[in-house]
Amino acid sequence: RAEPICEGAIVLRGLARESGAELLAQIERVAGQAPFRQMQTPGGHTMSVAMTCCGDWGWVTDAKGYRYQQQDPVSGAPWSNMPALFRILAADAALKAGYAEFEPDSCLINRYLPGARMGLHQDRNEKDFDQPIVSVSLGTPVTFQFGGMRRSDRPGRVPLEHGDVVVWGGPARLRYHGVLTLKAADHPLTGACRYNLTFRRAR
Numbered sequence: 001r002a003e004p005i006c007e008g009a010i011v012l013r014g015l016a017r018e019s020g021a022e023l024l025a026q027i028e029r030v031a032g033q034a035p036f037r038q039m040q041t042p043g044g045h046t047m048s049v050a051m052t053c054c055g056d057w058g059w060v061t062d063a064k065g066y067r068y069q070q071q072d073p074v075s076g077a078p079w080s081n082m083p084a085l086f087r088i089l090a091a092d093a094a095l096k097a098g099y100a101e102f103e104p105d106s107c108l109i110n111r112y113l114p115g116a117r118m119g120l121h122q123d124r125n126e127k128d129f130d131q132p133i134v135s136v137s138l139g140t141p142v143t144f145q146f147g148g149m150r151r152s153d154r155p156g157r158v159p160l161e162h163g164d165v166v167v168w169g170g171p172a173r174l175r176y177h178g179v180l181t182l183k184a185a186d187h188p189l190t191g192a193c194r195y196n197l198t199f200r201r202a203r
């Protein structure tokens with residue numbers, strides 16, 4: 001059920017599985033307000049992953065850089081509220097990993113189609129690195145990569161499936177990580193898609 005990945009990181013296998021259908025219904029609601037879009041990196045590349053956000057602060061990237069902001073840059077409107085189910089799931093996972101009272105103010109929703117990937121990077125746009133990050137995988141399986149504190153550290157691999165939840169904190173919080181290219185597959189709830197919910201305390 002709970003598998004340590006490295007110091008400070010733990011996978012809670014299947015924790016979100018039974019809420020999968022309701023989580024997907026909420027993703028559709030959020031995407032109705034702020035449709036999935038492939039954003040531009042500061043280097044001018046289009047991300048292969050499509051993203052949307054909910055909560056007080058949404059993570060965005062464009063030519064000006066990576067940042068959190070309260071308005072959707074596409075519509076200018078605020079992001080939609082974080083669904084109660086999202087907040088409860090994130091807090092429950094964090095508690096199980098030893099972090100009491102995790103109150104995320106940001107949920108980034110990543111959508112991977114076959115061929116999409118996320119290269120090794122650090123999550124460092126948040127204010128307080130003592131706050132953990134909770135990640136929920138839905139849909140088709142993928143191989144997750146976690147490296148060290150330097151991009152050049154050779155990464156380890158963890159398979160992540162529908163319903164798996166990972167909590168990263170403490171000494172793992174600033175590790176490099178990424179997602180290998182999504183393979184073609186079929187999931188009864190999502191078809192060919194993989195979704196990842198990333199819960200963070202931005203401010």
Ligand code: MD3
Binds near residue numbers: 146196
């Ligand atoms: C390991 N997303 O959006 S979240 C991201 O599956 C991102 O979409 C991945 O990385 C995805 O930034 C995985 C898992 C994650 C998040 C933060 C971490 C892993 C982490 C911070 C440190 C180490």
Ligand code: FE
Binds near residue numbers: 121122123177
């Ligand atoms: Fe990340």
